[in-house]
Amino acid sequence: MVYEALLYQKEQGIGRITINRPQAMNAITPTMLKELKAAVMEAAEDKEVKVIVLTGAGKAFCAGVDLKSLGDAKLERGKVGDILDLPARALIQAIRSVAKPVIALVNGFCFTGALEIMLACDLVIAAEEAKIGDTHAKWGLRPTWGMSARLPRRVGFLKAKELSFTADAITAKEAERIGLVNLAVPLEKLEEALQTMVKKIMANSPQSIVA
Numbered sequence: 001m002v003y004e005a006l007l008y009q010k011e012q013g014i015g016r017i018t019i020n021r022p023q024a025m026n027a028i029t030p031t032m033l034k035e036l037k038a039a040v041m042e043a044a045e046d047k048e049v050k051v052i053v054l055t056g057a058g059k060a061f062c063a064g065v066d067l068k069s070l071g072d073a074k075l076e077r078g079k080v081g082d083i084l085d086l087p088a089r090a091l092i093q094a095i096r097s098v099a100k101p102v103i104a105l106v107n108g109f110c111f112t113g114a115l116e117i118m119l120a121c122d123l124v125i126a127a128e129e130a131k132i133g134d135t136h137a138k139w140g141l142r143p144t145w146g147m148s149a150r151l152p153r154r155v156g157f158l159k160a161k162e163l164s165f166t167a168d169a170i171t172a173k174e175a176e177r178i179g180l181v182n183l184a185v186p187l188e189k190l191e192e193a194l195q196t197m198v199k200k201i202m203a204n205s206p207q208s209i210v211a
Contacts, residue, residue, distance in 0.1 A: 001042060005032040007057070008039045013050040013202055015043030022058030027066035028113045033087035036117075037094045044098040050206065051198050052098065054121060055105035062114030064135065080141065088113065088145045092120040099210045101201055105194055106172065106181065111135045116145040119154065124180070125194055126172035127187040132180065133169035155180055 007018040017039045019026040106126035152160035172184035
């Protein structure tokens with residue numbers, strides 16, 4: 001399949017999905033969400049792919065929702081509406097349900113809707129240079145893709161409230177400390193860390209991992 005907003009590559013058992021709007025910090029559009037789901041399903045159905053990796057091109061993993069992409073759609077009570085909610089929830093359901101590990105490789109900025117997507121992944125490796133934050137409150141938005149449940153499960157209710165109420169961006173090292181990501185490494189070591197983790201995963205029973 002040919003994609004407009006992302007790149008899909010298959011290499012040594014990895015199905016790598018790269019969000020490819022670097023000129024817009026990989027900001028989320030409805031088209032991107034639909035393509036991400038399609039790419040996840042393409043990797044899921046490929047017998048040669050053992051692990052799915054989601055990352056971003058350039059300086060950002062994903063900077064959150066591209067408000068320009070909403071066109072004439074209006075925000076109501078902090079909701080972006082079905083134009084984004086429906087494809088986003090379908091994407092997150094796909095990530096959560098595929099019978100293969102999905103790793104978020106956070107190479108840079110990861111805010112708001114991107115954090116929602118990151119939280120849906122099974123594992124997260126982040127560059128120390130990355131900044132991660134729930135910035136919904138800065139834009140008069142509220143999380144509608146599952147973050148309000150997933151974030152406190154990951155870091156605890158008190159820390160989740162702090163992150164959401166303050167809209168502070170934290171470093172990947174801090175995210176590692178509080179259990180928001182599995183591992184934070186220097187950017188130049190990011191690919192090495194991914195390959196090390198993938199090799200360990202692939203050495204084990206895929207049936208056990210799925211179960």
